[in-house]
Amino acid sequence: MSDAIPLLEINGLTKVFKRRFGRGTGAELRAVDGISLKVERGDIFGFLGPNGAGKSTTIRMALGLIHPTSGRVSIAGYDVATQKLSALRRVGAFVESPSFYTYLSGWKNLEIFAGLSGGVTKDEISAAIAKVGLSGREHDQVRVYSHGMRQRLGLASCLLPRPELLVLDEPSDGLDPHGIRDMRELVVKLAREDGLTVFLSSHLLGEVERLCNRIAIVERGKIAVQGELPELEARYRRWCIETDAPASAEALLKTQFKLEDIRREADSRRLFVNLGAARPADVNAALVNAGLAVRCFGPEEGWLDRLFLDLTSSKESPASLAGKGSA
Amino acid sequence: MNSPANSTFWAFLRFETVKMFHRRITWVPFGVIVIVVALVVAVFHYSDFKTQLTFLKAMNLPVKEKKDFVNGYLMAVATLNPVSQILLPLFIAVAAGLMIAGEAEGGTLRACLIRPVSRTRLILGKFIVLGGYGLLLSYFYLGLVLTAGLINFGRGDLYLLNVFFNNGREGYAVITPDEAPYRFLLAGLLLACGMMVLASLAILVSALSRTAAMAYVISLSIYNIFLTLRALQFLEWLYPYLFVTHMLRWQQCFSENVQWGEIYVSLVHLAAYLAVFLCSAVLLFEEKDVTS
Numbered sequence: 001m002s003d004a005i006p007l008l009e010i011n012g013l014t015k016v017f018k019r020r021f022g023r024g025t026g027a028e029l030r031a032v033d034g035i036s037l038k039v040e041r042g043d044i045f046g047f048l049g050p051n052g053a054g055k056s057t058t059i060r061m062a063l064g065l066i067h068p069t070s071g072r073v074s075i076a077g078y079d080v081a082t083q084k085l086s087a088l089r090r091v092g093a094f095v096e097s098p099s100f101y102t103y104l105s106g107w108k109n110l111e112i113f114a115g116l117s118g119g120v121t122k123d124e125i126s127a128a129i130a131k132v133g134l135s136g137r138e139h140d141q142v143r144v145y146s147h148g149m150r151q152r153l154g155l156a157s158c159l160l161p162r163p164e165l166l167v168l169d170e171p172s173d174g175l176d177p178h179g180i181r182d183m184r185e186l187v188v189k190l191a192r193e194d195g196l197t198v199f200l201s202s203h204l205l206g207e208v209e210r211l212c213n214r215i216a217i218v219e220r221g222k223i224a225v226q227g228e229l230p231e232l233e234a235r236y237r238r239w240c241i242e243t244d245a246p247a248s249a250e251a252l253l254k255t256q257f258k259l260e261d262i263r264r265e266a267d268s269r270r271l272f273v274n275l276g277a278a279r280p281a282d283v284n285a286a287l288v289n290a291g292l293a294v295r296c297f298g299p300e301e302g303w304l305d306r307l308f309l310d311l312t313s314s315k316e317s318p319a320s321l322a323g324k325g326s327a
Numbered sequence: 328m329n330s331p332a333n334s335t336f337w338a339f340l341r342f343e344t345v346k347m348f349h350r351r352i353t354w355v356p357f358g359v360i361v362i363v364v365a366l367v368v369a370v371f372h373y374s375d376f377k378t379q380l381t382f383l384k385a386m387n388l389p390v391k392e393k394k395d396f397v398n399g400y401l402m403a404v405a406t407l408n409p410v411s412q413i414l415l416p417l418f419i420a421v422a423a424g425l426m427i428a429g430e431a432e433g434g435t436l437r438a439c440l441i442r443p444v445s446r447t448r449l450i451l452g453k454f455i456v457l458g459g460y461g462l463l464l465s466y467f468y469l470g471l472v473l474t475a476g477l478i479n480f481g482r483g484d485l486y487l488l489n490v491f492f493n494n495g496r497e498g499y500a501v502i503t504p505d506e507a508p509y510r511f512l513l514a515g516l517l518l519a520c521g522m523m524v525l526a527s528l529a530i531l532v533s534a535l536s537r538t539a540a541m542a543y544v545i546s547l548s549i550y551n552i553f554l555t556l557r558a559l560q561f562l563e564w565l566y567p568y569l570f571v572t573h574m575l576r577w578q579q580c581f582s583e584n585v586q587w588g589e590i591y592v593s594l595v596h597l598a599a600y601l602a603v604f605l606c607s608a609v610l611l612f613e614e615k616d617v618t619s
Binding site: 017060063064065066067084085086088089091093094095096097098099100101103104108111112113115116117118119157 | 338339341345351433435438440443444445617
């Protein structure tokens with residue numbers, strides 16, 4: 001397959017669940033509503049959204065677990081609906097949490113799951129175990145593994161046999177800070193050293209910010225925003241300005257720089273401003289020249305968290321909120 | 328290494344077998360069968376069989392006391408009905424429930440389905456392993472009960488009263504000790520065929536259930552509903568259409584003369600039921616959304 005073909009391409013994916021039994025028979029739930037996205041080779045793509053937004057349903061449709069109501073998913077150019085086995089040969093994945101036969105050893109589990117993909121050599125299993133740092137524990141029963149070890153084993157099972165795309169659903173879910181850091185380092189290593197493309201869903205926005213080069217935020221079954229992370233940062237990251245006279249500063253920014261996206265924090269002297277095309281140094285100089293005491297001037301911390309919350313906790317439609325970011 | 332497409336099915340069967348025999352619960356039925364056989368040996372030792380003796384004498388059969396008709400073959404055949412109608416279906420339903428619905432519950436089914444293995448192959452592979460398990464249990468039971476019976480009570484003519492056996496028909500059968508082993512072999516084969524049909528039904532139910540418990544409760548309920556219908560005399564016209572009728576056809580092996588025609592008809596019916604249950608399982612599972 002050509003490198004020009006996106007490794008994962010989702011077009012107009014929709015899933016409507018219909019209640020078949022009991023109260024409310026016939027009622028419809030539109031879990032995913034026309035999602036489209038592309039994951040290019042080499043991407044680490046973050047797929048974000050609150051619980052119930054449709055992330056897992058999208059991932060399940062991408063992996064052929066759920067049949068879409070409409071839309072199309074292709075992996076390395078293979079249509080998941082019609083060429084499912086060819087498509088899945090390119091993928092290593094775990095959905096929601098890695099699951100294992102707990103009465104078998106880690107090694108046996110890997111042998112079984114890799115066997116379903118056509119089989120691997122013992123050396124390949126050993127290499128995958130070493131890569132995720134489970135050497136020495138591979139012959140223990142999975143029931144005695146810690147949560148972190150199971151996550152690592154899940155990652156090892158994704159690596160067998162030789163996928164091009166890793167699909168990881170909440171890989172850091174339930175891990176302690178050390179585990180989260182280790183998992184992040186592992187994913188980065190797999191992407192950089194082994195050249196794997198990664199599609200991961202997560203709630204840990206700081207992790208996503210550190211890991212991913214592209215993201216999509218999904219809310220109520222629709223993509224609210226997606227793009228390259230630096231591009232989104234330039235578009236949505238605000239600057240924090242702390243001054244003695246926030247009202248005067250706001251008026252100056254509106255008149256002199258024509259800035260509209262300004263938020264005043266209640267009971268504080270801080271403004272959060274989307275500078276758009278304005279240069280931060282020019283804005284700072286203008287405030288100082290106007291006689292305003294600028295105590296703090298810098299890029300907003302946790303901008304992705306804020307964007308996520310803005311998009312996912314508002315009653316406004318995510319699309320209209322996303323449109324407020326100045327290009 | 329073989330190409331992936333060729334290696335997967337055999338690897339799949341091997342892995343299903345490994346999974347099945349590493350589960351402790353898989354071995355429980357073998358233990359239960361050992362206990363049942365031990366209990367039956369004890370009952371045959373201490374029971375006086377007065378009622379049967381009275382019946383046999385009334386029919387002018389050459390039996391005067393217990394040892395004339397109590398032997399290893401009688402012990403084996405006396406336990407076949409309860410074991411084949413209650414215990415074996417229970418064991419198969421539980422194993423089938425764990426194989427698909429249990430794996431769906433535990434998340435391992437979705438871990439398998441995101442691998443390049445077709446759902447049809449998955450269902451067929453699991454059915455083959457489950458069928459093999461049913462066959463193994465059937466012959467383990469028959470082998471054990473015959474061995475224990477022959478060791479404890481020896482060989483002899485097999486006297487069978489149809490009022491106790493063979494679905495309540497009148498009359499009796501006497502099978503010679505030389506012929507009895509062949510009758511048991513044939514009965515075992517028919518019993519195993521019946522268990523394969525039950526396995527296909529249990530696989531169908533398991534493929535559509537969310538939990539293992541739900542799967543085996545539903546499978547056993549369906550089976551028991553059909554058994555109940557089979558017991559209602561006024562529904563005799565319905566008997567030929569019930570799969571349980573054909574599952575119980577092994578009882579024919581202990582008639583005076585084996586009715587081969589009825590056995591062939593039942594085998595055809597069992598094959599048809601198996602095909603219908605299995606094809607339904609494949610088709611419905613292909614369309615199923617795996618949301619667990």
